[in-house]
Amino acid sequence: MENSQKQRIQLFEGERSLVMVGLIGFILSLSIAIFIFFQGAVILPEGNMKDAFSFNAAIGIFILSIAAVLPFAGFTERKRKIIRWSFIVSSIYGYAIETIQNFRGLDPRFSRMGTVVDAIGGMVFGVMSLVLVMLAIWLTIRFLRMKPPYERPLLLLGIRYAFVSVVVANMAGIWMILLQDRFTGEAGNLIVLHGIGFHALQTLIIPAWLIEKTNVKNSIKKGLVHIGSIAWMLMIILIGIQTGFGRSVFEFTAFPVLGGLFLLVWFGTVILTVSLFLKNRRAQSLQRDSLSL
Template sequence: MLKYIKANRNEAELSVKLFEGERSLVITGTIGFILSVGIAIYIFFQGPIISPEGNVRDAFSFNAAIGIFIISIAAVLPLTKLGTGKRKVVRWFFILSSLYSYTIETVQNFRGISPRFTREGTAVDIIAGMIFGVVSLVLVTLAIILALHFFRMKKPYERPLLIIGIRYAFLSVLAANVAGIWMILLQDRLTGDGGNVIVLHGLGFHALQTLIVPAWLLEKANVKESLKKRLIHFSSIAWMLSILFIGIQTAMGRTVFELTTFPILACLFTLVCLGITIAACVLLIKQREPIYQRFF
């Protein structure tokens, strides 16, 4: 029994921690939040529209979304077991791509120029927008590389429950990237009479929080491992079905904010995912353990 306890203790000590060694990525993500706060203050006093094409509300939401995404990448990157050199390359591609994206999205909107699909800008603005598209493809490529890496990982690996959640999350991220390419091909975010591809694009990326958080919570819950795995699978599959229904509704050129079949199904499956997260929180509360104890 004593050997078993010591073995478990040693395993816990060796377990890879979230965010470990990724201070630079965390700082990069935080920059996005700082920019969003500053833009929100500007919008409060001046409004969002800057002629002829600028809308700083887009910059607000974009910077916040990239910030959340990069911080989420910082959380999971230590679990990849990439070598020091490869991990450094991936890290700096994410950092440089994010910094360029922050800059072009913010500066161009404040200049009154669309950062992606300008019709009023100069040749330089058009080239900057084309580079923005290339940078977006770099982020897509990095997401695919990480997704493939997580799916190719072989047992035994540390924190297996988190790995399950991460794998599903990257499937959702791939769907978000497809939506991003869709917008590039459209040269717009709107499709049909009411479809808005940016909704699918944004929600797809949020899987890095909505699917990893319940996995992290259940990892700490004092219940059977088989039940934990089933709950993570149920939560993740529900989220993926929600993304699927949102994608179908968008492809039909209709808004996801209407009370029709596909948006209602998407909402119901999202509630399933949320319910499992709440259930995981309740399990921890019943154990009388602080939810944020040993977060890293």
């Protein structure tokens, strides 16, 4: 028993470098927030520090999420190192060009005011974005193809659903690259679909991590993960359809309303999961207290 516990895979295990790179995003975002407070966000002719703030924070959250789940992918050490350093290099380049170019008053992706060097930097930025897309697809395929027996199946179930959502987010990202803009149609905003899709790495994995720590029946645990994750995926699909029609996801029409209902279903499973987790922690605490007496 003691040997099996030692071999149990943990979140973030062996991924200190990725964790540090993820934290860099939060440090940059905090620094930019302070700058915006004193100096404002807009830097002429094209720069907007709010974009740099949101980008660095988003990449930071994304890299921390990857660091959490990468130990469960079962890669060889060589492949894992390739993936790790590909994420690190792409992320650091993204941090640098997004922050520096906006500070210089230039659009880091599609600048119309910069030099040839700035244009090349923007193209490399696009290549790095595609590298992140390919890495995410590689991880998605890896997790979906894993066969039992595998360790921590409930957590793995949440990870699988999350990476399917990430694929949708990446499709929205590629769509923006092709359009060279985040807007489509009259009011469709692809960044909403892009962002919500990536947040599945938190919204679907954290509940799965919590529910595996409870003492309820395994069928109930699986049911909560499935119901919450499927509701999230249906919401993503409805947002994608609404955006594809070139309309805002905040309109009071059929697709956003149905998406909101599925969001409530997901939220309900999260509330139930958290309550079961807290109940289990209280029971464990009471048991320890009784044993100490």
